Amino acid sequence: MSKADKTILRALAGETLPTPPIWMMRQAGRYLPEYRATRAQAGDFLSLCYNSDLAAEVTLQPIRRYGFDAAILFADILLLPQALGADLWFETGEGPRLSTITTMAGVKGLKPKEAIHDKLAPIYETVRILARELPRETALIGFAGAPWTVATYMIAGRGTPDQGPAHALKAADRATFSALIDVITEATIDYLSEQVKAGAEVVKLFDSWAGSLKGQDFTDFAVKPAARIITALKARHPGLPVIAFPREAGAGYIGFAKATGADCVAVDNSVSPEWAAENVQKDGCVQGNLAPDHMVTGGQALIDATRRVVDAFRGGPHIFNLGHGITPDADPDNVALMIETVRNA
Numbered sequence: 185m186s187k188a189d190k191t192i193l194r195a196l197a198g199e200t201l202p203t204p205p206i207w208m209m210r211q212a213g214r215y216l217p218e219y220r221a222t223r224a225q226a227g228d229f230l231s232l233c234y235n236s237d238l239a240a241e242v243t244l245q246p247i248r249r250y251g252f253d254a255a256i257l258f259a260d261i262l263l264l265p266q267a268l269g270a271d272l273w274f275e276t277g278e279g280p281r282l283s284t285i286t287t288m289a290g291v292k293g294l295k296p297k298e299a300i301h302d303k304l305a306p307i308y309e310t311v312r313i314l315a316r317e318l319p320r321e322t323a324l325i326g327f328a329g330a331p332w333t334v335a336t337y338m339i340a341g342r343g344t345p346d347q348g349p350a351h352a353l354k355a356a357d358r359a360t361f362s363a364l365i366d367v368i369t370e371a372t373i374d375y376l377s378e379q380v381k382a383g384a385e386v387v388k389l390f391d392s393w394a395g396s397l398k399g400q401d402f403t404d405f406a407v408k409p410a411a412r413i414i415t416a417l418k419a420r421h422p423g424l425p426v427i428a429f430p431r432e433a434g435a436g437y438i439g440f441a442k443a444t445g446a447d448c449v450a451v452d453n454s455v456s457p458e459w460a461a462e463n464v465q466k467d468g469c470v471q472g473n474l475a476p477d478h479m480v481t482g483g484q485a486l487i488d489a490t491r492r493v494v495d496a497f498r499g500g501p502h503i504f505n506l507g508h509g510i511t512p513d514a515d516p517d518n519v520a521l522m523i524e525t526v527r528n529a
């Protein structure tokens with residue numbers, strides 16, 4: 185089998201396949217007992233991210249268990265801010281905490297992008313291990329956070345329900361806010377480029393909080409940074425496929441692929457698959473969008489909803505996925521049922 189036969193790469197190139205390739209956001213995660221065991225062996229989540237052998241191991245676990253068509257590098261979008269000089273830690277049961285950046289002096293105090301690779305070297309090593317060890321039919325996806333989403337954590341120092349602190353800085357001190365977006369954008373290009381050099385075949389940009397950017401802000405801080413990153417990456421790595429995920433963008437999903445140069449737009453489950461087929465898939469490959477709750481609840485409702493997603497996207501290129509990451513309370517048997525349903529639909 186040659187690289188060109190990997191089903192995800194075919195879908196990303198615009199091919200309509202009889203059965204959509206499938207992978208799952210957060211497919212390596214706490215719902216899997218083998219993940220919990222390896223995480224315990226590493227000590228904590230960040231130690232797992234920076235231990236290349238163990239990070240490769242947890243990336244491979246869902247591939248062995250389920251035979252997904254793609255593996256996603258095990259890491260986190262907040263490793264980049266840490267490499268830029270922010271402090272980062274995870275509060276058990278709560279989530280990430282970072283030192284905050286809210287002034288121009290703070291932005292100027294970040295490390296130059298050339299300095300990020302020392303800290304991120306173990307991530308590139310994880311990619312190299314995976315490029316060697318993955319089954320030949322499995323594509324390897326690298327990723328980074330999109331600048332807006334990463335900035336929301338760097339400004340607030342934590343996850344926030346409405347991204348209030350980032351919106352406040354954007355309103356009060358546009359120059360500082362824009363300078364931070366620029367620093368993240370430039371560093372993200374180099375970070376993803378190193379992942380590609382190490383063996384990532386696809387890259388995905390996670391803009392988890394894109395939905396809270398409205399109007400011109402969506403254009404300036406979701407569309408434009410993504411376009412800049414994608415243009416630069418494709419100049420360095422001709423033919424590199426890119427998936428963009430402007431989560432909860434709603435009408436902002438329309439035209440996003442054309443405006444950014446993304447080969448595929450991942451859609452969350454707040455839009456119906458029929459709407460996404462009509463409005464987004466007309467421009468190319470779509471990824472999504474089964475509600476992650478079905479991985480908890482299972483049963484006939486899971487089967488029906490899975491078939492509905494497959495049927496809605498049958499007329500064009502599609503990568504089957506959830507609308508957001510699988511949650512820790514999911515039942516691994518429901519994942520198997522979803523995959524069986526997709527492959528027999």
Ligand SMILES: Cc1c2[nH]c(c1CCC(=O)O)Cc1[nH]c(c(CCC(=O)O)c1C)Cc1[nH]c(c(CCC(=O)O)c1C)Cc1[nH]c(c(C)c1CCC(=O)O)C2
Pocket residue numbers: 208209210211212213214223229256257258259260261262278279280327329343390392509
């Ligand atoms: C916002 C964001 C983060 N990280 C990420 C995003 C964007 C996607 C999204 O919206 O989910 C992206 C991410 N995080 C992780 C991956 C690895 C690849 C994958 O499995 O999809 C990816 C692509 C591992 C992870 N990142 C995290 C875990 C759980 C850590 C653990 O094992 O305790 C995993 C598997 C931790 C994390 N990391 C982050 C938060 C808010 C949390 C805490 C919430 C939680 O616990 O689920 C930041």
